[in-house]
Amino acid sequence: MPFGEQPAYLRVASDLRKKIADGSLPPHARLPSQARIREEYGVSDTVALEARKVLMAEGLVEGRSGSGTYVREVPAPRRIARTGYRTMSECTPFRQEQSDERVRGTWESHSEQEDAAPAIADRLDLAPGERVMRTRYVFRVDGDAAMLSTSWEPLSVTGRTPVMLPEEGPLAGRGVVERMAAIDLVVDNVTEEVGTRPGRAEETAALGGVPGHAVLVVARTFFAGKRAVETADVVVPADRFRIAYHLPVR
Template sequence: MSRSDPAYVPIADDLRRRINQGEWAPGERLPSRAKLAETYGAHPFALQRAQERLIAEGLLEGRSGSGTFVRLPTVRRRLLRSSHLALNTGMRFFAEPDQLQPQDDFESTSRFLPAPPEIAARLGIEEGADTVCTSYEFLVDRKPGQLAESWEPAALTRRSGAQLPEFGRRKHQGVVKRMAELGIVVDFAVETVRASRATADQALKLGITTGDLVMLIERTYFDVDGRPVETADFVIPDAKWEISYELPVERP
């Protein structure tokens, strides 16, 4: 530790050491923040910052009204993105089909909204143009496992039976099949992946802790003319998923 390190850094380092040595078992509640602050001769705020650091690292988890606990180990499911799998025929932004369980489903809400600047740019439409925005909560083992928000230009589907993505028989169909009903051939998708930290709202919906690591995937579908027909943002908790991409290789 350098002299310029904040006061909470050595506390976080020592708590990490004690956790790794098994002083507190997975799932066990740590002593109160006040008691730990007294033990370390530190201000409670320094203890709070130290615990927040270990929460961000995935060693601890905070439970509202209950305290801070050593995080239980979780089994991460594999999310495979591959052109060889029917990834876009339904609601599941999941992994191999054999990982899907009968209880894996989703809840969605669609509404008509004017396109905000970023979404308008991604869809190649004017800012404020009508869009159909659909919010998803994907359920894994009956618990929220992923979040998504999809945007489509309302002009593409207006006055058609395919306007609402998950209405009636079109639930689980996915963008590609719905667009095909309108004579629109989806040709390819572009995905951008980046790491982030869960916001308070995302953490509440996903059952994780604010600041937990999440992967954000921005996906946009294009038709054969290169026109964007749908764009979506996925929020995937890193503690629950690992993302793999299977890329085709052009043979000589």
């Protein structure tokens, strides 16, 4: 193969991708069959199959058992704004992660105590095995799951206080900043690391995505001075969200 020339299956995939992008193959349209691709592009069955696999791996098409392969409808990405955290009562967990004020999100949560895994203990500056309160969230927009979050709070900080359970008690749902203020801890800084990885089976099932497709993960930790008081992983489908930062310059 001459230098710089694409393999045949990538050239076929590229042409089909262009047709999807320009609307020649609109959402829900059936992708040409393997035999049609072979005939139209003058390629082998193997090349046609590999081209279809590329488009499936990119999330542009999906297979339907006994029916064929169809173009997926990919929604326009929503923005997750990272501009700091407020302490007002409306700063709910969903509002901390969602920038569009027109969106009316809801969430479900479940909290339980557990021993801190080594990675979580490291983020919270705890000894492995120290007890933490883990809370899992499913955030929904118009009834559809849009975002997952798992938070961990050291019970050495919140245990036996009114804010031990993030979603119960007098400050339920008020957010980390306000809840910690209620136990005389001033949250004054936060760190975030943003990365991507393949979505785990349970994550993509909950979010209605394609198994193995990339998810964005925001690993966030709140501090009161140098003391970590909460760490969380926020997980969103990479094809549906963009992380948008707006930070002051000092």
